[in-house]
Amino acid sequence: MLRALLSDDLPQSRLLAAILLAIVLLLAAAPLLFGGAQAINTAAKICVFIVLVASYDLLLGYTGIVSFAHTMFYGIGGYGVGLALYGWGPTWSSAGLGLSLALLAGTALALLIGLLSLRVRAIFFAMITLAVASAFAILAAQFSEFTGGEDGRSFRVPEALRPGYSLGELPLIGPISGRTVAYYLVFVSATVLFLAALRIVNSPFGRVLQAIRENDFRAEALGYPTVTYRTVANCLAAAMAVLAGGLNALWLRYIGPDTTLSFAIMVDILLMVVIGGMGTMYGAVIGATLFVLAQNYLQKLMAAAAKATEALPLVASLLHPDRWLLWLGILFVLSVYFFPTGLVGKMRGARAAADRA
Amino acid sequence: MTPARHPTATPALPVAPAASDAPIGAARLDILPLLLLPGLAIAALAIMLWQGVPVSTWITLTIAALAMGMMIFVIASGLTLVFGLMDVLNFGHGAFIALGAYLAMTTLIPLAGWVEAPSLALNLLALALAVLVAMLGTGALGWLFERVIIMPVYGQHLKQILITTGGLIVAEQLIHVIWGGDQKPMPLPSALRGAVIVGDVAVEKFRLLAVAIGLVIFLGMLLLLNRSKLGLLIRAGVENREMVEALGYRIRRLFALVFVAGSALAGLGGTLWALYRETLTAGIGNELIVLVFIVIIIGGLGSVGGCFLGALLVAQVANYTSYLAPKVALASNILLMVAILMWRPQGLYPVAKR
Numbered sequence: 001m002l003r004a005l006l007s008d009d010l011p012q013s014r015l016l017a018a019i020l021l022a023i024v025l026l027l028a029a030a031p032l033l034f035g036g037a038q039a040i041n042t043a044a045k046i047c048v049f050i051v052l053v054a055s056y057d058l059l060l061g062y063t064g065i066v067s068f069a070h071t072m073f074y075g076i077g078g079y080g081v082g083l084a085l086y087g088w089g090p091t092w093s094s095a096g097l098g099l100s101l102a103l104l105a106g107t108a109l110a111l112l113i114g115l116l117s118l119r120v121r122a123i124f125f126a127m128i129t130l131a132v133a134s135a136f137a138i139l140a141a142q143f144s145e146f147t148g149g150e151d152g153r154s155f156r157v158p159e160a161l162r163p164g165y166s167l168g169e170l171p172l173i174g175p176i177s178g179r180t181v182a183y184y185l186v187f188v189s190a191t192v193l194f195l196a197a198l199r200i201v202n203s204p205f206g207r208v209l210q211a212i213r214e215n216d217f218r219a220e221a222l223g224y225p226t227v228t229y230r231t232v233a234n235c236l237a238a239a240m241a242v243l244a245g246g247l248n249a250l251w252l253r254y255i256g257p258d259t260t261l262s263f264a265i266m267v268d269i270l271l272m273v274v275i276g277g278m279g280t281m282y283g284a285v286i287g288a289t290l291f292v293l294a295q296n297y298l299q300k301l302m303a304a305a306a307k308a309t310e311a312l313p314l315v316a317s318l319l320h321p322d323r324w325l326l327w328l329g330i331l332f333v334l335s336v337y338f339f340p341t342g343l344v345g346k347m348r349g350a351r352a353a354a355d356r357a
Numbered sequence: 358m359t360p361a362r363h364p365t366a367t368p369a370l371p372v373a374p375a376a377s378d379a380p381i382g383a384a385r386l387d388i389l390p391l392l393l394l395p396g397l398a399i400a401a402l403a404i405m406l407w408q409g410v411p412v413s414t415w416i417t418l419t420i421a422a423l424a425m426g427m428m429i430f431v432i433a434s435g436l437t438l439v440f441g442l443m444d445v446l447n448f449g450h451g452a453f454i455a456l457g458a459y460l461a462m463t464t465l466i467p468l469a470g471w472v473e474a475p476s477l478a479l480n481l482l483a484l485a486l487a488v489l490v491a492m493l494g495t496g497a498l499g500w501l502f503e504r505v506i507i508m509p510v511y512g513q514h515l516k517q518i519l520i521t522t523g524g525l526i527v528a529e530q531l532i533h534v535i536w537g538g539d540q541k542p543m544p545l546p547s548a549l550r551g552a553v554i555v556g557d558v559a560v561e562k563f564r565l566l567a568v569a570i571g572l573v574i575f576l577g578m579l580l581l582l583n584r585s586k587l588g589l590l591i592r593a594g595v596e597n598r599e600m601v602e603a604l605g606y607r608i609r610r611l612f613a614l615v616f617v618a619g620s621a622l623a624g625l626g627g628t629l630w631a632l633y634r635e636t637l638t639a640g641i642g643n644e645l646i647v648l649v650f651i652v653i654i655i656g657g658l659g660s661v662g663g664c665f666l667g668a669l670l671v672a673q674v675a676n677y678t679s680y681l682a683p684k685v686a687l688a689s690n691i692l693l694m695v696a697i698l699m700w701r702p703q704g705l706y707p708v709a710k711r
Contacts, residue, residue: 060515064515066515066518066519116695116698116699117698119702123440123446123514123518123658124654124658126446126448126518127446127650127653127654128654128694130646130647130650131647131650131651131654131690131691131694132691134647135647135688135690135691138688139684139685139688142684142685143684263643267522267526270519270522274519314534317534318534320534322533322538323530323533323534325526325530326526326527326530326531326533326534328526329523329526329527329530330527332519332523332526333506333520333523333524333527336516336519336520336523337509337510337520340516
């Protein structure tokens with residue numbers, strides 16, 4: 001049962017399995033365990049980013065192509081749901097229609113970009129996606145009467161997801177609000193999408209992607225049309241990113257360029273994939289969890305450290321809470337050099353070494 | 358201008374004549390892409406006349422495009438050469454742009470007296486000093502970047518993209534640490550402010566300077582590449598790296614040199630751009646790097662001539678559309694790129710081996 005759910009791709013390390021289990025249990029019980037809004041927001045953000053990072057890993061880790069347009073698809077999903085709820089009223093049907101339109105648009109755009117640039121080289125694709133994504137971000141900010149511009153749009157979600165809504169009361173736990181329902185919607189969707197991604201990479205299709213990553217000439221020589229495979233992988237990853245964006249919009253009840261389209265989020269995704277471990281879906285879980293926690297709590301730690309070192313001018317500004325990206329950037333460079341398979345690879349490697357001994 | 362120019366060699370032994378009419382190794386000037394420049398300008402003129410815009414506006418826009426194109430070319434040329442020579446695409450190029458601009462700004466602060474002086478010579482001297490500091494600083498950082506960041510990942514594209522992006526993040530954050538994140542003023546020297554007015558046409562003085570500097574760099578680069586031993590080696594390296602290595606030249610050293618020069622040019626370009634904008638934020642690199650990528654893709658990765666042409670095309674499109682349809686200005690450059698890639702999937706002047 002568990003094997004089938006995980007598509008026969010087990011964590012392969014006791015430590016990793018224990019950490020994953022802990023993360024999943026904590027996420028599953030988050031609204032019941034932690035009362036505060038910040039804790040639940042963090043948990044929901046982790047769920048959304050797990051999907052987003054897993055879909056990016058499908059591209060970067062499994063197919064070996066670097067895209068800088070992943071936030072664009074994330075944004076398309078967010079804007080699709082958000083603008084539909086804003087324009088057509090807070091009903092489930094408008095959210096569904098918006099998401100379907102976003103899926104259609106996102107996949108079509110991914111197909112177009114793929115056909116245009118995946119024929120040539122990895123580097124070409126990276127540059128073109130960067131250009132297209134930045135143009136998209138600017139367009140989203142420019143057409144402000146439609147998208148809300150830089151300010152974005154706040155909108156109302158379907159009634160069952162609003163904080164004021166009550167599903168009833170449970171013994172021991174208390175009233176179940178719409179926020180809890182919304183959280184579980186995000187959590188369950190994220191779980192399903194993650195398992196689907198795991199299924200994709202462990203299917204024969206996923207094997208071909210890995211073959212292309214390792215050596216595209218050989219894959220081509222074996223008779224696989226590599227361009228088609230790459231393009232399909234690109235579309236799948238884009239569709240998943242659109243869904244993640246839709247979930248995010250439903251949770252935040254707000255959509256704007258800074259939370260979805262900015263290059264900073266693209267950098268975050270890259271960091272999560274690389275630190276968690278490229279080419280291991282579980283890396284997405286570890287990377288996203290670690291990163292979101294760091295983003296929320298490391299900054300506080302750094303603020304304390306900066307205060308403690310106030311007397312030393314340069315050290316204090318290096319430890320300023322806004323500079324947390326500096327340290328993650330250094331961690332990123334080091335992990336690309338020294339552990340290209342990330343934390344998951346490290347944990348699996350420790351087990352492999354123990355087996356050999 | 359053509360990338361397909363081989364070092365001409367006369368065969369010592371009689372050989373069978375080549376199937377094509379062109380003599381072996383002679384440069385074939387590919388004229389079609391060059392026609393795009395006047396074509397675009399005339400199309401823009403036609404649209405503007407049709408909309409009742411005076412011709413003087415068109416001339417101002419065209420000169421602005423020329424200046425912007427030159428600045429982008431200065432930045433992009435180093436990137437495209439580095440790619441051509443060593444197959445390394447530096448996603449961290451934006452960091453050099455920003456660092457150059459910040460160094461120049463810092464140099465100009467103590468020189469404020471010269472900058473404000475009404476004498477053109479003193480102004481230019483201050484600018485030259487600022488540019489010198491910027492280029493030395495970015496060149497040195499380029500050397501460090503090449504040694505520390507790029508050297509261990511030669512030949513691994515995926516890692517190169519990731520590592521140089523990581524380097525960009527770190528460098529950008531360090532700029533924040535050193536100079537702070539707020540917007541900085543970057544005043545133009547007094548003699549370069551304002552515009553020269555010829556008839557109906559107003560041309561900003563700084564744009565003329567930018568055009569002059571860009572032309573000097575372009576011509577200097579052409580001379581260096583086509584008329585010197587060093588240029589011969591660089592061009593040979595672009596064509597076939599292993600062969601140059603086999604002939605006993607240290608391609609690594611050559612590459613480090615080109616990388617340093619490319620970084621220094623990015624510093625120069627960043628300085629010019631900041632002066633053009635008259636303000637400066639740490640995001641200056643990201644703002645430009647997208648245009649720079651579009652330029653080198655359009656021109657053909659590794660081709661200096663293509664890069665020059667691409668920069669001018671992109672600047673033209675950006676300037677004309679920002680006047681005619683300001684909301685879609687950047688998207689129009691993407692459209693230009695798509696159109697050109699449909700026509701020539703490897704860019705306007707594809708480099709032979711790729």
